[in-house]
Amino acid sequence: MNVFRNMRPSYAFIQLLAFAVVLTGAASRATGQGGTAQTVIQKATEEFENSPLKVVSLGQGLYVFSGDGGNVTAIVDDGSTLLIDSGLASRISELDEAIFKTTMRPVTRLVNTHWHFDHTGGNTYLGSSGVVIFAQENVKRQLASVQDVSFVGLRDGHYPPQALPERTYSSSLRLSQGTERLTLENYGSAHTDGDTVIFIAPANIAVVGDIFSNHVYPIIDLVSGGSIDGMIRSLDRILSQTDAQTKIVPGHGPVATRADLQGYRDMLVQVRQSVKDLIAAGKTMEEVVTAVPTKDFDAKWGSGYVTAKVFTEMVFSSLAGTSGSQ
Numbered sequence: 001m002n003v004f005r006n007m008r009p010s011y012a013f014i015q016l017l018a019f020a021v022v023l024t025g026a027a028s029r030a031t032g033q034g035g036t037a038q039t040v041i042q043k044a045t046e047e048f049e050n051s052p053l054k055v056v057s058l059g060q061g062l063y064v065f066s067g068d069g070g071n072v073t074a075i076v077d078d079g080s081t082l083l084i085d086s087g088l089a090s091r092i093s094e095l096d097e098a099i100f101k102t103t104m105r106p107v108t109r110l111v112n113t114h115w116h117f118d119h120t121g122g123n124t125y126l127g128s129s130g131v132v133i134f135a136q137e138n139v140k141r142q143l144a145s146v147q148d149v150s151f152v153g154l155r156d157g158h159y160p161p162q163a164l165p166e167r168t169y170s171s172s173l174r175l176s177q178g179t180e181r182l183t184l185e186n187y188g189s190a191h192t193d194g195d196t197v198i199f200i201a202p203a204n205i206a207v208v209g210d211i212f213s214n215h216v217y218p219i220i221d222l223v224s225g226g227s228i229d230g231m232i233r234s235l236d237r238i239l240s241q242t243d244a245q246t247k248i249v250p251g252h253g254p255v256a257t258r259a260d261l262q263g264y265r266d267m268l269v270q271v272r273q274s275v276k277d278l279i280a281a282g283k284t285m286e287e288v289v290t291a292v293p294t295k296d297f298d299a300k301w302g303s304g305y306v307t308a309k310v311f312t313e314m315v316f317s318s319l320a321g322t323s324g325s326q
C-alpha cells in the first residue's frame with residue numbers, strides 16, 4: 001500500500017502535465033509549449049513538496065493547515081476533528097501529526113473539496129484508519145475510475161476503496177460538528193465538475209477549494225468538467241451567501257476576505273471579456289496569448305505556478321470549447 005500511496009503524487013503530476021498538454025496542444029508548434037507545461041508542474045511540485053507546514057487558528061476550534069498541497073481546514077468538537085481536504089500523499093504523516101498536536105482529537109470525518117491529488121492525497125492514509133470521507137458524487141467517480149490520458153500513453157489506476165468517499169451528495173448536504181453547522185454546496189461546473197463549497201455557521205467561514213486560489217491564477221480543469229463561466233457563476237453564488245465578516249478559506253494561499261474574493265471574481269470577469277472580444281475578432285489562441293489580455297492583473301496574480309500564458313490558454317480553451325469544457 002505504501003508503494004501505491006507514494007506513486008500517487010507523481011502520477012497526478014503526470015496527469016496535470018497531460019492536462020496542460022491538452023490545453024496547449026491545439027496551437028502548439030512543438031517549440032516552447034512543452035516547456036511551459038513542465039514549468040507549471042515543476043513549480044507546483046517544488047512548492048507542495050518543500051513548503052513548511054503552517055497552521056493558522058481561525059478561532060472557535062477552527063484551524064487551517066497549509067503548505068503541504070491544498071489548504072486543509074480542521075473543525076474540532078468535544079471528541080473529534082472533522083477535516084476538509086487531506087493534502088499531498090507524501091506529507092500526510094507530517095500533516096496527521098500536526099493536526100493531532102493542534103487539536104488533540106482524532107480525525108473521524110473528511111470532506112474533499114474536489115478530486116485533485118493535492119486535496120485528496122491523504123485519503124488512503126485517513127480512510128485506512130476508518131475516517132469517513134464525504135464528497136460530491138463526481139469525485140467518487142473521478143477517484144475510482146481509470147483516467148485515460150492516451151495521448152501521452154498513460155492510464156490512471158484506481159484509488160484504493162478506502163480512499164474513496166463513501167458518503168456522496170449531488171447538490172447540497174448538511175453536516176454538524178459540535179456547535180457548527182456545515183452546508184456543503186455544489187454549483188455544477190467550476191474548477192472541476194465535482195467541487196464542494198462548505199459554509200460553516202455560526203463561525204461564518206466559507207471553505208471554497210480551488211474555485212479560489214488566493215493571489216495565484218487558478219487552474220480551470222476543463223478535462224474534469226471545469227469552465228471559466230462555471231467558475232464565475234460559483235463565485236457569484238458564494239458572494240451572495242457571505243458578508244463582509246466572512247473568512248474565506250481558498251484552495252491555495254492565505255485566508256481571505258469577501259472583498260478579496262470579489263476582486264478575484266472581477267479579475268476573472270474582465271479576463272473572460274477580453275478573451276471573448278479577441279475570439280470574436282477571429283484571433284487564434286496564440287494571437288490571444290500574444291495580446292496579453294491579463295496584463296492589468298499579472299503583477300498581482302501572475303507570479304504563481306500558473307503563468308499568465310497558461311491561464312490565458314485555459315480561458316481561451318474554455319470559451320472556445322476546445323478542451324472538453326461543458
Ligand SMILES: [Zn+2]
Pocket residue numbers: 114116191210219
Ligand atoms: Zn484543484
